[in-house]
Amino acid sequence: MPSLRAANSNPSPRPARVKDVAAMAGVSVTAVSRYLNAGLTLPPATAERIDAAVRDLDYRPNRMARSLSLGRTDTIGLVVPEIANPFFAHLAAAVEEAADAEGMGLLLCATLNRLDRELDYLDRLRSHQVDGLIFLTNHGDDGTLARQIDATRGIVLIDEDVAGTNVPKLFCDNTQGGRLAGAHLLEAGHRSLGFVGGPETLMSSGERLDGLRQAVALQAGATLAWCCAGPHTPEQGRRAAEAWLDLEQRPTALFIGSGALLAGFLDAVREAGVSVPADLSLVAFDDVGPLHLFNPPITAIRQPVAEFGRQGVALLRARLRGEAPADAAIRLPVELVVRQSVAPPPALRRKRPPLPMRSSSPTTRKTRQ
Secondary structure (H helix, E strand, O other), X not given: OOOOOOOOOOOOOOOXXXXXXXXXXXXXXXXXXXXXXXXXXXXXXXXXXXXXXXXXXXXXXXXXXXXXXXXXXXXXXXXXXXXXXXXXXXXXXXXXXXXXXXXXXXXXXXXXXXXXXXXXHHHXXXXXXXXXXXXXXXXXXXXXXXXXXXXXXXEEEEOXXXXXXXXXXXXXXXXXXXXXXXHHHHHOOOOEEEEEEOOOOOHHHHHHHHHHHHHHHOOOOOEEEEEEEOOOOHXXXXXXXXXXXXXXXXXXXXXXXXXXXXXXXXXXXXXXXXXXXXXXXXXXXXXXOOHHHOOOOOEEEEOOHHHHHHXXXXXXXXXXXXXXXXXXXXXXXXXXXXXXXXXXXXXXXXXXXXXXXXXXXXXXXXXXX
16 A cells, blocks of 8 residues: 555654544544554554554554553553662563563662652552552561552562562562571581571561571581571671671571672671681572672572562463452472582581582472582
């Protein structure tokens, strides 16, 4: 079909509007709107005229008008505490990829882990600026956040729970991570273990500690000798290291609950002349940073970040369609990535060669890197 531009050019510098498309194609504004926004089926010749007019006029649909017409924005929000943390940055990339595969846009919202900003983004969802939210928080709650979440339609919690909420949720198996870390340290011969974790009010911190306790309980003579809790920051990692250095009887192996804590902890113990793994063995949670580039490379519990993104978007879409029950809860498995930050304790090395590793069982997944 010949171009309509020569006979029906649009000399005005203003952007083309839907009525311009309708005039050029010789149809009503309603027909154009329903054809472009709602998939109205038209005779092939009519549809071709509209498509040609859209091309010739370089028409760009008004997104706000389209949203009002359809009752949706085809955009979801991802609410995270921060984007400087490698875990949240990797998660945002995974959610973006999954949303794009579904033809949806993504609005990234960083709350600075502040309640007032979290409540603001929940209000944005209720004002229909996005169709739904994938929501992460990293602090305790006095009930305020839980009430607002439960009053909001189209929300999915991932990574961290908000106690008392009744919405679909997606978490990793934190308890399994604690068990894997503990079993690996015990297998190397350690009997005095410690834990450096996040705030005690967070579900993930408690579950990772519970898993470590379960592993210790299965080994005769082993003890969980020391625990330290605080925010997931490098500054807290340094404080934990200073507390560990002040102990009269230091645990010879530690499970550290996040990459941010690990960074600060390592800085402080190295300044004090402690060598990893000669003096201290470490396993960290979250294998999203370049832990394989550390000296030594750090053994870690790896979360499936890409799967978090894929399943988080899928769960939210199911929720928006009314297909995901409010009490839906999914747990994703984790795995142990074995590197070089774990060795037998010094006393055991003086007595005999390192113990050989036992073969992995189905519940003790290991990857060597």
